[in-house]
Amino acid sequence: MPKSKYIIIVLLLACAACLDADISVLLKNETKTRQLETVQLEGRAYVRVDNLNPLLGSIAKCEYQDNRMYLYAFGEQFIFLPDSAYYSFNNEVFNMHYPLLELDSTFYLPEAFVLEQLPLHFPDSVAIKANVLQITKPKDRSVQRIILDPGHGGKDPGAVGKCGFREKDINLAVALKLKQFLEKELGVTVLMTRSDDRFVSLSDRTKFANDNRADIFVSIHTNASNSRSAKGLETYYLSTAMTSEARAAEALENGVVEIYEGKGEKQKYDDLAFILSDLSQTEHLENSNILATSVHQNLVAGTRGSDRGIKQANFYVLRGAFMPSILIEMGFISNADEEVLLTNKDYQDRLARTMFEGIKRFKYRFDRIRSV
Ligand SMILES: [Zn+2]
Numbered sequence: 001m002p003k004s005k006y007i008i009i010v011l012l013l014a015c016a017a018c019l020d021a022d023i024s025v026l027l028k029n030e031t032k033t034r035q036l037e038t039v040q041l042e043g044r045a046y047v048r049v050d051n052l053n054p055l056l057g058s059i060a061k062c063e064y065q066d067n068r069m070y071l072y073a074f075g076e077q078f079i080f081l082p083d084s085a086y087y088s089f090n091n092e093v094f095n096m097h098y099p100l101l102e103l104d105s106t107f108y109l110p111e112a113f114v115l116e117q118l119p120l121h122f123p124d125s126v127a128i129k130a131n132v133l134q135i136t137k138p139k140d141r142s143v144q145r146i147i148l149d150p151g152h153g154g155k156d157p158g159a160v161g162k163c164g165f166r167e168k169d170i171n172l173a174v175a176l177k178l179k180q181f182l183e184k185e186l187g188v189t190v191l192m193t194r195s196d197d198r199f200v201s202l203s204d205r206t207k208f209a210n211d212n213r214a215d216i217f218v219s220i221h222t223n224a225s226n227s228r229s230a231k232g233l234e235t236y237y238l239s240t241a242m243t244s245e246a247r248a249a250e251a252l253e254n255g256v257v258e259i260y261e262g263k264g265e266k267q268k269y270d271d272l273a274f275i276l277s278d279l280s281q282t283e284h285l286e287n288s289n290i291l292a293t294s295v296h297q298n299l300v301a302g303t304r305g306s307d308r309g310i311k312q313a314n315f316y317v318l319r320g321a322f323m324p325s326i327l328i329e330m331g332f333i334s335n336a337d338e339e340v341l342l343t344n345k346d347y348q349d350r351l352a353r354t355m356f357e358g359i360k361r362f363k364y365r366f367d368r369i370r371s372v
Pocket of ligand 1: 152167221
């Protein structure tokens with residue numbers, strides 16, 4: 001056999017081996033390479049999207065209604081169509097030359113997408129060096145730890161209804177149910193600023209959240225008003241600009257400081273707030289707003305309660321929390337009808353369930369933005 005022919009055969013064999021080879025992947029901070037399996041489909045090398053996700057820290061979601069596959073990686077969104085080589089990224093259309101394939105409800109992307117397109121889209125995070133795909137995986141910054149803060153407790157009963165029911169007991173009962181839903185159905189860690197009838201100062205509540213590096217903070221309260229007809233649900237997030245109604249709720253909740261934490265304390269919180277509120281909350285204001293909206297919409301729809309809106313107020317308990325934070329007023333204990341509802345176990349269940357749905361929706365959205 002002539003030498004040149006021999007070389008061609010060797011090259012062909014090498015190429016065939018290339019086609020079958022899995023992709024070697026090295027994750028940053030790891031010393032050993034991993035293998036990303038490739039499979040031959042329609043004569044081309046493909047990788048299972050399910051195998052790619054743990055390496056990229058990405059999430060794939062299939063929308064069966066519009067027959068699309070969404071891939072969220074490094075905080076960006078890809079949209080693929082089964083059997084199409086075209087995909088959208090950052091509102092631009094790209095061609096990966098071979099189509100996305102779907103077999104038995106499993107998606108496969110062409111190997112070329114992984115080796116050529118990914119380094120192109122994420123030059124800082126994905127590169128090929130010496131035939132090894134090197135990936136700097138984004139940190140897992142998804143919502144994993146939630147602080148629930150049942151308002152009042154111990155010597156501070158919160159608002160008290162006509163029939164003698166106390167806000168602190170309602171807040172705790174709903175928070176405990178919500179904790180169960182979150183842990184069981186969302187697999188997150190839930191920490192409580194109090195899980196029994198004890199007094200916890202407002203600053204200790206936010207300190208607890210910050211010390212435990214919580215991802216979100218949810219303070220649960222029951223409202224009261226001199227007007228017996230006042231009723232409905234309100235959800236707050238922090239602001240210094242506010243309406244007169246927000247001022248009323250704020251005065252009610254912040255009043256606890258002077259009554260139960262001593263006279264000098266109010267000044268301390270005000271000074272502290274001045275320094276911290278800007279610093280800590282500006283960054284989280286937008287997300288606090290989104291969390292408030294998600295929870296509030298679910299609460300109102302699920303309980304069919306009166307909608308008093310999503311509001312901004314300057315609650316002590318929300319200041320200084322270094323995370324998206326909201327305060328929920330579940331209804332008016334000063335209103336005879338709502339006092340009965342709020343102390344009803346089934347209604348408390350429904351409150352917890354609808355808050356859960358709102359937090360879940362926020363988590364899904366937030367995790368996607370922050371690219372798990
Ligand atoms: Zn309260």
